[in-house]
Amino acid sequence: MTFSLTVLGAATPYPAPDAACSGYLLRAGATKVWVDAGFGTFQNLQRHLEPTELDAIWISHLHLDHSHDLQTAFYGLAYGGFALKAPIPVYGPPGWVAKYFGEHAGHFSDMTDVFEPHEIAEDWSHRIGDLRLSVCRVRHSQPAYGLRAEYEGRVLVYSGDTAPCEELVRLAAGADLFVCEADFDSPEQRTHLILHSTPEEAAGMAQAAGVKKLMVTHVAYSLGADVATARAAAAFGGPTVTARDNETHEI
Numbered sequence: 370m371t372f373s374l375t376v377l378g379a380a381t382p383y384p385a386p387d388a389a390c391s392g393y394l395l396r397a398g399a400t401k402v403w404v405d406a407g408f409g410t411f412q413n414l415q416r417h418l419e420p421t422e423l424d425a426i427w428i429s430h431l432h433l434d435h436s437h438d439l440q441t442a443f444y445g446l447a448y449g450g451f452a453l454k455a456p457i458p459v460y461g462p463p464g465w466v467a468k469y470f471g472e473h474a475g476h477f478s479d480m481t482d483v484f485e486p487h488e489i490a491e492d493w494s495h496r497i498g499d500l501r502l503s504v505c506r507v508r509h510s511q512p513a514y515g516l517r518a519e520y521e522g523r524v525l526v527y528s529g530d531t532a533p534c535e536e537l538v539r540l541a542a543g544a545d546l547f548v549c550e551a552d553f554d555s556p557e558q559r560t561h562l563i564l565h566s567t568p569e570e571a572a573g574m575a576q577a578a579g580v581k582k583l584m585v586t587h588v589a590y591s592l593g594a595d596v597a598t599a600r601a602a603a604a605f606g607g608p609t610v611t612a613r614d615n616e617t618h619e620i
């Protein structure tokens with residue numbers, strides 16, 4: 370059965386004309402999960418499925434380049450004439466409902482008509498059909514999670530946004546595909562508020578976790594995805610690819 374990842378966007382911190390921010394579509398057999406909803410990803414999602422087909426939405430953290438299109442999706446699904454059979458379960462970090470659907474959000478419909486809200490905690494895990502999801506807390510400036518998805522013996526791990534961390538290495542152990550951010554050119558860019566990894570640090574985590582393949586994502590425009598991928602590949606020494614919008618990878 371199919372187990373695949375489609376890149377809906379990999380840009381940060383803003384979308385370019387042909388590049389959406391962070392988002393992925395995970396397909397495992399008949400199960401479909403939208404992972405991260407950065408700017409532009411609801412648009413790209415519609416190239417691959419009807420949004421009403423989603424079984425769940427999962428959000429790594431509440432920075433806008435990973436979560437903004439929750440609002441876009443709400444507008445589409447609440448007012449756009451889609452025939453939604455039941456509210457879509459959304460698994461997000463603590464506070465996502467208040468941030469996007471609090472009393473000043475100004476929506477005309479009730480959020481729960483469209484989304485069934487759930488919050489992620491450190492030990493969160495969940496099963497949708499035969500797809501198993503679990504998380505770890507990663508190192509970012511606000512509560513942020515890495516995701517492990519397992520289906521028929523194959524494993525995908527997604528870093529979300531993070532500085533290098535042991536928790537993510539453990540989560541990624543033996544993964545067939547490790548999708549890791551490589552935002553920074555140099556570790557010196559790191560501050561207590563801005564926490565990301567370099568291509569070499571992404572490669573170091575991939576190596577330590579013994580993953581089979583590395584996908585480089587969430588690269589700053591100033592660094593460039595091709596340069597970041599080449600640097601990560603040299604440091605990792607194994608198969609390394611770039612996350613490109615609307616490309617699908619079998620896991």
Ligand SMILES: [Zn+2]
Pocket residue numbers: 430432509530
């Ligand atoms: Zn972030």
